[in-house]
Amino acid sequence: MTEKKTHRIIVRPTGVELRAPAGASLRDLLFEQGVEFPCGGQGRCRGCRVRVLEGTAEANAAQRERLSPQELEDGWRLACQCSLGDDLVVELRQWDAAILVDDTPFHFEPRPGLGVAVDLGTTTLVAQLVNLSTGKVLAVRTALNAQARYGADIMSRLQFAAAEDGRATLERLIRRQIASLITHLMVSAKVSGDEIRDVVLVGNTVMHHLFCGIDVEPLSHYPFESNEIGLQTFRASELEWNLNKASTVRFLPCLGGFVGSDILAGILATKLAKSLENVGLMDLGTNGEIVVGNQSKLYCASTAAGPAFEGARISMGMRAATGAICQVQVEDERLVCQVLGNVAPQGVCGSGLVDAVAAGLEIEAIQSSGRLGNGAKEWTLAEPVVLTQNDIRELQLAKAAIAAGSRILLERLGTSLQDLKMLYLAGAFGNYIRRSSARRIGLIDLPIDKVTPAGNTALLGAKLALFSLDGEDGSYTELRCRIEHVPLNADQSFQDIFVEELAFPSSTHVRS
Amino acid sequence: MSIFDELQQAIIDGKAPVAKEVTERALGEGVRPAELFPNAIVPAMNEVGRRMRDCEFFIPEVLIAARAARAATDILRPLLVGDEEVRSAGTVVCGTVKGDLHDIGKNIVAMMLESAGFQIVDLGVDVPPEKVVAAVREHGANVVAMSALLTTTMVNMKAVIDALAAAGLRDQVKVMVGGAPVTESWAQSIGADGYGKDASAAVETARSLVAAA
Numbered sequence: 001m002t003e004k005k006t007h008r009i010i011v012r013p014t015g016v017e018l019r020a021p022a023g024a025s026l027r028d029l030l031f032e033q034g035v036e037f038p039c040g041g042q043g044r045c046r047g048c049r050v051r052v053l054e055g056t057a058e059a060n061a062a063q064r065e066r067l068s069p070q071e072l073e074d075g076w077r078l079a080c081q082c083s084l085g086d087d088l089v090v091e092l093r094q095w096d097a098a099i100l101v102d103d104t105p106f107h108f109e110p111r112p113g114l115g116v117a118v119d120l121g122t123t124t125l126v127a128q129l130v131n132l133s134t135g136k137v138l139a140v141r142t143a144l145n146a147q148a149r150y151g152a153d154i155m156s157r158l159q160f161a162a163a164e165d166g167r168a169t170l171e172r173l174i175r176r177q178i179a180s181l182i183t184h185l186m187v188s189a190k191v192s193g194d195e196i197r198d199v200v201l202v203g204n205t206v207m208h209h210l211f212c213g214i215d216v217e218p219l220s221h222y223p224f225e226s227n228e229i230g231l232q233t234f235r236a237s238e239l240e241w242n243l244n245k246a247s248t249v250r251f252l253p254c255l256g257g258f259v260g261s262d263i264l265a266g267i268l269a270t271k272l273a274k275s276l277e278n279v280g281l282m283d284l285g286t287n288g289e290i291v292v293g294n295q296s297k298l299y300c301a302s303t304a305a306g307p308a309f310e311g312a313r314i315s316m317g318m319r320a321a322t323g324a325i326c327q328v329q330v331e332d333e334r335l336v337c338q339v340l341g342n343v344a345p346q347g348v349c350g351s352g353l354v355d356a357v358a359a360g361l362e363i364e365a366i367q368s369s370g371r372l373g374n375g376a377k378e379w380t381l382a383e384p385v386v387l388t389q390n391d392i393r394e395l396q397l398a399k400a401a402i403a404a405g406s407r408i409l410l411e412r413l414g415t416s417l418q419d420l421k422m423l424y425l426a427g428a429f430g431n432y433i434r435r436s437s438a439r440r441i442g443l444i445d446l447p448i449d450k451v452t453p454a455g456n457t458a459l460l461g462a463k464l465a466l467f468s469l470d471g472e473d474g475s476y477t478e479l480r481c482r483i484e485h486v487p488l489n490a491d492q493s494f495q496d497i498f499v500e501e502l503a504f505p506s507s508t509h510v511r512s
Numbered sequence: 513m514s515i516f517d518e519l520q521q522a523i524i525d526g527k528a529p530v531a532k533e534v535t536e537r538a539l540g541e542g543v544r545p546a547e548l549f550p551n552a553i554v555p556a557m558n559e560v561g562r563r564m565r566d567c568e569f570f571i572p573e574v575l576i577a578a579r580a581a582r583a584a585t586d587i588l589r590p591l592l593v594g595d596e597e598v599r600s601a602g603t604v605v606c607g608t609v610k611g612d613l614h615d616i617g618k619n620i621v622a623m624m625l626e627s628a629g630f631q632i633v634d635l636g637v638d639v640p641p642e643k644v645v646a647a648v649r650e651h652g653a654n655v656v657a658m659s660a661l662l663t664t665t666m667v668n669m670k671a672v673i674d675a676l677a678a679a680g681l682r683d684q685v686k687v688m689v690g691g692a693p694v695t696e697s698w699a700q701s702i703g704a705d706g707y708g709k710d711a712s713a714a715v716e717t718a719r720s721l722v723a724a725a
């Protein structure tokens with residue numbers, strides 16, 4: 001076997017240097033750098049375009065369709081469609097004017113100095129350094145949450161916090177880790193801590209409490225409500241962070257239950273609270289947060305979906321990393337699997353799982369009850385990767401929790417899913433999931449043109465907040481009054497709806 | 513197909529109206545109510561439990577099968593009162609522990625126990641230890657069956673055991689536990705007498721606990 005050649009990629013403006021084997025997909029490499037793929041990396045939009053400054057990257061047919069001859073000439077490429085065949089220097093378009101990503105320009109009051117926006121997730125952290133006078137992102141850093149070694153999900157984190165010194169340990173870990181992320185941002189953008197004026201953090205209620213040093217005991221049992229979910233403000237010096245003496249660190253307020261400021265930020269980013277018509281936002285993670293509503297009233301909830309969408313508790317499940325089956329399609333009655341990194345398949349990630357089950361329903365390898373056809377115990381996707389009967393059951397639990405949660409919220413709002421004008425999907429999984437498959441398995445029963453993958457709305461919202469701190473102090477009092485948290489565990493109809501939603505829709509039903 | 517087989521099939525298929533019709537027909541033909549339990553209802557629910565354990569059945573199929581079984585038992589129970597021949601397999605006080613509201617699993621376990629001939633006192637969800645103690649006293653229960661689905665509420669199973677001990681009832685009643693995060697070793701570590709991985713295992717555990725008492 002010949003040794004595969006490796007290539008070097010330098011990413012601008014972050015200055016990050018990567019090495020990867022020839023043939024590796026730019027999508028996989030850049031995803032890990034925080035680049036988003038709005039259409040799920042299928043070459044259907046232009047969201048992930050990058051400019052190749054040095055080196056060559058072939059443009060395939062999909063790119064020639066989406067990019068003008070002039071753009072191609074100027075070096076523009078769709079990252080999701082490129083594989084590595086040369087050393088490259090690429091410039092990321094996404095962060096250039098990230099604040100202005102949508103059609104209605106975001107009017108921000110330019111102010112001197114720099115700011116940092118942090119999305120503090122249970123699993124991952126993302127931080128961006130932003131120039132507050134131009135809106136330009138100067139550097140980005142991602143990391144796995146260092147607390148994760150003390151429990152992968154929030155409940156186990158809470159359990160650890162309950163033990164002696166547990167909470168203090170978690171608090172110390174996360175404060176230090178974010179300080180070090182910020183230091184890295186400063187180093188790569190060659191700026192000093194003195195220039196940083198504001199830091200805005202967002203995260204779910206447990207992350208909020210653990211960072212801010214608030215007792216998490218009320219979040220560990222019924223009714224899972226804390227009284228201290230408001231805006232928390234710190235001086236950088238209090239946290240022993242090496243920033244400007246006058247700089248302020250804010251953790252934005254939560255919305256109730258486990259629904260935190262990451263969802264508040266998502267509401268800001270998708271402008272849900274300004275919509276005249278009914279719209280929704282969904283974050284398909286372990287806690288499956290959902291928001292629906294309009295400019296006068298919004299309802300939110302978290303739905304306990306479990307980790308199936310992240311590939312956990314699936315026998316051959318894995319994260320969306322090299323070797324994961326990320327897409328499955330049916331061609332001539334046969335399964336065609338796409339594997340991240342173009343290597344031999346090792347497992348299946350969340351988007352692959354949803355696709356696979358949708359394909360299975362299509363070719364009747366899976367019945368609408370969720371049962372594998374012919375009473376088989378497992379079903380081969382691509383040797384050696386199989387789905388077991390139990391894997392399908394896990395997906396049924398997760399999708400039923402989300403589907404039941406959204407039905408209950410929509411009922412509160414007095415509407416139905418079909419009447420939503422648009423549903424935004426937040427987060428990485430929302431970016432990768434194929435919308436037609438989500439519909440086929442009954443997770444989101446909407447035509448694909450009514451579902452928009454919206455990327456990391458938590459981070460975008462945190463960044464927007466950096467610019468509105470002057471008028472608002474970050475407590476969003478008025479907005480929060482319009483958002484009602486609905487505790488699903490108090491809802492009498494939940495169990496019946498949940499059980500109803502466990503089955504898959506029986507056949508392709510086109511409703512529009 | 514015998515009338516017992518017919519009833520058994522109706523339950524497994526989750527056909528409540530058929531189960532009701534077959535039960536009435538059987539009684540009309542002179543079958544004694546007590547005979548239908550060991551010959552149709554119990555084996556049917558055993559089969560449902562097996563299918564659930566082997567992932568052939570999922571929650572909806574189990575729930576509709578249980579509904580069909582109930583269509584039969586609703587007719588039979590009133591007829592059994594005072595029947596010397598039918599002895600209850602035992603009385604089980606069940607519930608989901610304090611702080612926890614998950615009850616789908618607990619309900620399935622309760623239904624399976626009920627079809628296996630146990631008397632069920634279901635205390636519902638978010639059950640404080642005192643309530644368990646009171647129910648054990650009131651009903652002279654043989655078994656306490658507690659369910660928990662959250663890592664943070666599992667500890668409350670221990671609280672139930674402690675409360676039973678404090679009330680001087682620990683020797684009179686067996687305690688079994690279950691639910692997704694609960695394991696055999698956890699059950700042992702808190703001093704429970706039994707553990708059930710799934711609903712059919714729960715029935716076996718309950719049977720053996722009563723037999724050992």
Ligand code: B1M
Binds near residue numbers: 398707710
């Ligand atoms: C006594 O002897 C025995 C013997 C055997 C026994 C037994 C007793 N009891 C059960 N068994 C056994 O037999 C049964 C049949 O085989 C089995 O029962 P199970 O109960 O295991 O299985 C059931 C048949 C099916 N399984 C279920 O019913 C649970 C499914 C999932 C999706 C789930 C649901 C449906 C719900 N939830 Co919740 N929920 C999740 C679950 C995630 C998942 N994908 O599994 C889980 C359990 N929830 C979780 C969480 C965190 C929460 N939930 C919450 C709420 C809810 C709903 C109300 C929305 C709903 C419950 C509805 C209801 N009436 O029960 C909240 C807490 C509410 C509360 N106070 O309890 C909330 C805190 C989240 C929130 N956002 O508010 C997680 C627990 C994580 C952890 N490490 O502890 C979770 C794993 C999802 C996740 N996010 O990861 C066996 O365990």
